Amino acid sequence: MKNEAEFQLAKKIIQLDLLRDELYEELLSALGRRTPEFLRAVQNGFEREVKAYGKHFTGSA
Numbered sequence: 001m002k003n004e005a006e007f008q009l010a011k012k013i014i015q016l017d018l019l020r021d022e023l024y025e026e027l028l029s030a031l032g033r034r035t036p037e038f039l040r041a042v043q044n045g046f047e048r049e050v051k052a053y054g055k056h057f058t059g060s061a
Contacts, residue, residue, distance in 0.1 A: 028035045 024035070027039070031038055
């Protein structure tokens with residue numbers, strides 16, 4: 001049943017991709033054009049800086 005396991009794994013990847021798109025759209029509606037910059041900062045481990053400079057990303061304190 002190796003093919004079944006591969007099929008299930010492929011389905012999970014597709015589900016994750018769809019969820020990623022949905023979450024990105026949600027973040028995009030909240031942050032607008034700053035979304036890619038914000039994601040890069042979070043991905044690069046700058047969580048403290050992102051929180052400290054939330055106004056820069058969100059336009060609010």
